[in-house]
Amino acid sequence: MSGTLELDGLRKRFGEVTALDGVGFAVAPGEIFGFVGSNGAGKTTTMRIVLGVLAADAGSVRLGGRPVDAALRRTIGYMPEERGLYPKMKVGEQLEYLAELHGSSRAEARKAVRRWTERLGVADRSGDTVDSLSLGNQQRVQLAAALVHDPALLVLDEPFSGLDPVAVDVMSAVLREKADAGVPVVFSSHQLELVQRLCDRVGIIAAGRMRVTGSVAELRAGGQPRLLVRAPDAAPDWAAALPGVLGWARDGDRTVLTLAADADEQALLAAALRTGPVREFAPQQPTLTELYREVVAG
Numbered sequence: 449m450s451g452t453l454e455l456d457g458l459r460k461r462f463g464e465v466t467a468l469d470g471v472g473f474a475v476a477p478g479e480i481f482g483f484v485g486s487n488g489a490g491k492t493t494t495m496r497i498v499l500g501v502l503a504a505d506a507g508s509v510r511l512g513g514r515p516v517d518a519a520l521r522r523t524i525g526y527m528p529e530e531r532g533l534y535p536k537m538k539v540g541e542q543l544e545y546l547a548e549l550h551g552s553s554r555a556e557a558r559k560a561v562r563r564w565t566e567r568l569g570v571a572d573r574s575g576d577t578v579d580s581l582s583l584g585n586q587q588r589v590q591l592a593a594a595l596v597h598d599p600a601l602l603v604l605d606e607p608f609s610g611l612d613p614v615a616v617d618v619m620s621a622v623l624r625e626k627a628d629a630g631v632p633v634v635f636s637s638h639q640l641e642l643v644q645r646l647c648d649r650v651g652i653i654a655a656g657r658m659r660v661t662g663s664v665a666e667l668r669a670g671g672q673p674r675l676l677v678r679a680p681d682a683a684p685d686w687a688a689a690l691p692g693v694l695g696w697a698r699d700g701d702r703t704v705l706t707l708a709a710d711a712d713e714q715a716l717l718a719a720a721l722r723t724g725p726v727r728e729f730a731p732q733q734p735t736l737t738e739l740y741r742e743v744v745a746g
Contacts, residue, residue: 450477450600451512453498453632458507460493460656467493469656472507475632475649480623482647483636484740490656491636492529495605498634499526511601522550525599527590529606529636533578539589540565540574543596550597557596564592568618583610591619595626602626604635608642620646644736652743659743664736671734671742675705675716681724690719704732 453475460468468490475481485491496502498509500521509516511524534542540561547557565571568588570581578586587610594602602623608616623646627633637643643650644664651661660667672694679686680701687696687703692711697704705716720726734742 450630450632451514452476452510453601453634454508454510454513455494455498456508456510458494458497458509459505460490460497460502461505466656468497468504468507470507471653471656471658473651473658473661475634477630477632478627479648480627480633480635480646482643482650483634483653484638484640484643484650485636485653486744489653491653492605494653495526495603495634495636498603499524522597523600525594525597525602527594527602527604527607529609531578531586531590533586533590533593535579536577538575538577539570539581542578543574543589543592546593547596550599552597560596560598561592564595565589567622568592569615584612584615587611588615588619591622595622600631602631602633602635604633606637607635608637608639616642640737640740641735650736652740654744667739668733668736671739673707673709673711674732674734675707675711675713676728676730676732677703677705677716677720677726678728679703679720679723679726682720683723686723687716687719690716692716702728 456472458468458471471490471494483491493502497504498516500516511520514520543561544557547560548554552560565574568591570585570588573581573585578589581589591607594604607619611619623633623635647664649661649663650667652659678701682703684698687693687705692708693705694708695706717729720729
């Protein structure tokens with residue numbers, strides 16, 4: 449039975465470097481949580497602490513209200529960023545072996561391997577060694593390894609790295625399927641458009657600290673206010689010096705203005721009208737990519 453994953457006050461230092469500084473968040477059953485941040489921000493360190501590969505200097509990890517011990521870790525499906533498979537071992541034999549390590553019987557393991565290799569499109573490679581596969585197929589096998597024991601929690605580090613669009617769609621569907629079955633899913637990714645589309649909630653980490661956590665809609669609504677203005681006759685920099693405008697970006701006849709909280713939108717509309725006709729004038733929420741830039745820069 450899956451339960452909520454809870455991370456509370458995780459701290460970790462490597463010598464003089466503080467990798468994690470009070471990291472905490474929760475992922476409920478049935479929820480896909482996108483864990484994003486730049487390289488070195490602390491994502492992989494956090495995931496390795498959840499898995500028990502690293503020990504935290506302080507803080508706790510709980511699953512279903514219980515501290516995560518060796519027994520609970522056997523119920524977790526983990527996909528590392530660096531592929532953790534044996535390169536010279538055959539795909540099918542390796543997946544069966546890994547399922548049995550997590551407590552599956554031989555019959556259960558074989559059934560699960562057939563199911564997931566077929567689901568992920570690598571059933572015809574079961575007799576091949578891992579190192580003979582393309583990088584994309586190795587990634588599919590790595591995901592199968594995280595799934596063959598019917599995990600109560602999925603923790604995936606850059607699962608979409610190196611995948612073609614078809615494989616991304618397959619993996620996205622699998623993650624949603626597991627979440628819909630009540631499994632908490634945590635994954636990190638630099639592909640923020642994919643995170644925005646797939647995740648129920650997102651956490652942004654920078655320099656070892658959680659900067660923001662919330663649903664995609666909440667985070668986008670909480671970003672700096674933006675205004676989309678379509679003024680075909682306006683000069684490219686028509687808004688650059690206007691009061692309350694912190695930044696602007698031009699795309700064809702559209703200008704997206706980043707505004708101060710006290711910006712006077714009616715004054716901005718009047719300024720736009722002085723350039724000629726205004727075809728569109730509307731608030732615009734930032735994308736997750738734009739929000740990420742704001743958070744990390746801040």
